[in-house]
Amino acid sequence: MSKDAQFRILSALVENKPGVLYRISNLIRRKSFNIESITSGPAEIPGISRVTFTMFSDHARFDQVMRNIDTLIDVRSVEPLEERNATVRELALVKFSPGAPVTRPEVMGFLETFRASIVDLSTDTLTAEVSGDPDKINAFIHLAQNFGLKKIARTGAVALAREMIIQKGN
């Protein structure tokens, strides 16, 4: 992979009907594109879904992915997004099972630092919800291993372009 390899995001509007995600994922597989995450959900237009792809790729490869996805008949439009001009969010559910040497209050202190909220509690476990950009989620999960982490479920990133971009120095 060449020098300009970086984290990149693609946002596509696609027909919401059976087989569309299969066509997209099949294309990605057979072209050997390396995708980090795909998320899909209904968009603002009835019958249309917004699919967000993230990948670690150089520009040329990324461009090729975009053109190939755009060629699919069920794809309405594709746009590239960059972290600096888009809002990028991901959500993770993380289950902890605190026990010696980690105490429950220590876990809760950790969660507070990340502004994670507790969504499920039992006598032995607690489940937290955390959201933010993928870097934050990565950091959270990395540190959570010190606090009795048991299970992780991540959504993958979703993103929308920012409408107003303030240039540095202006």
Place this chain on the structure above:
Amino acid sequence: MSGAQAVVEALQREGVEAVFGYPGGANMPIYDAMYDFQSFRYTPLNEDGFRHILARHEQSAAHMADGYARASGRVGVCMATSGPGATNLLTGLATAYMDSSPVVAITGQVPSYMVGTDAFQETDIVGMATSVTKYTFQPLRVKDVPYCIKAAFYLATTRRPQPVLVDIPKDIQQRETEVEFTPHVDFPNYRPWPDPDPMIIKTISRAILSAQRPVILAGGGVKAANAYQELQTLAELLVAPVVTSFMGKGVLPENHPLSLGCMGMHGSMRTNNLVPECDVLLVVGSRLSDRTTGKIEKFASNTKVIHIDADRSEIGKNHKLVVVSLVADAKKALQALIREIEAATLAGKRDGWVKQAHEMVVLAKTELDGNGHCMSGVETIKMLRRFLPTKAIVTTEVGQHQMWCEQHFQVIEPRTFFSSGGLGTMGFGFPAALGAKVARPDVPVFDIAGDGSFLMTENSLATSIEEQIPVTIVVLNNHMLGMVAQWQRHFYNRRYSAVHMGSSPDFVKLAQAYGAEGIRAESPPDLENAVNRAMRSPVTTVIEVPISAEENVLPMLPPGAGLKEMVVG
């Protein structure tokens, strides 16, 4: 009307004149619906019926549809049942996909309420075919059947032509309901390309008009767009030499003064040497495959490349450094360029370049003599060019004979040469020849074959006899998988592994067993007589030409080599 009747009615409305197929459990309702009007024997078509041609293997049915499509420029239709019938189609669909041929495949499927239960002869053909088709449909309501067929024809023929599959569960074929036939379909995300952007046309014209040593590289996309005449006009206006990919072979008559023949792995060496010398390369309808360009880094390192293609994802895919690109229908793009350039008078200004280019290429005509007592493969191909009328359609199989055709069989007239260039499917040529003959019964059709390839779909002889579709197969028999043997000779130290086909059948008797004619030709007069006899014969003829097993296809571009690094011997 039942779903099956809707299929047949929809095909009639598309003006289908022939369907190539094979019946089975899951498509019997469609075959029953065809029973009422189709001619099961070779008879003139009635007003609204179409002909069904029974293949002997579904792969051949797909190749026949492909051959029909390439020869006619219209959609070729094939049919198969579910399960093995459908999977057998896949090689043919992949062949059509790689070579951008508009084929519509209609498969039967197990009843919709059994889909997913691993029922008898169930297979996920929609999932399997997704990688080798432009689109797939599986109507789950009878009233969707006409739309799916209509849409399949629309998608197969617009933008970049490619195969489309319609998979119809048996209960949908059987169920009766009111059916409406929509006059047209629309995909909001997919419409035929608009007229080329005038600004880009201007940019391209400027680049190519200011070039000192321009070359046009034309691919199969020019054929698909039926832009033979436009390409010739533009080349003549620009006084620019034309090279082609293998898929573009013959898109400019190969005896035209501006034609420099094929480039690539088995292109002419001089043409390959010339291409990196040009200052502007106008690529039209070629995906610049590895076979055409050789090592891509050495392909056009000092050349401005302009790329026109109907598939946006082809721009920059293989050759990254395209200076100007245009996503458009080749015919429209060429017409726009012609209008833009017509004002400029170039005649005479580039004679030096054209002469230089041409001398390099004429010199390249390598004359290989026959070796020993056998006829040489190359000589056989050259003789066939002399013996066959230029209007005759020629298909090939895959291997040495195919590359000898690339080098030595001049293609003069539009839509007269078809080969599996992208997928390289052995067994393509013969069924494709049958499909071509159905499309063009007025011209002689020849399949130039090797012994290995012919045996892959030889059973199509049964189809050709029963359906009275007379073609001629010329089998260059070296009792060897010659191309693999050649590579073993060159790259594997003559370790001939699994390439001997010493006791392949007696091809004359094989032909006769099917009711075809069989002739063995061991000398040039033999071959001429055999060809003439075959063209007069009311039945298919197999001409076996024994050739030496040691002959190579030369020159060749070894894998990973740049265009200027051809091997001559």
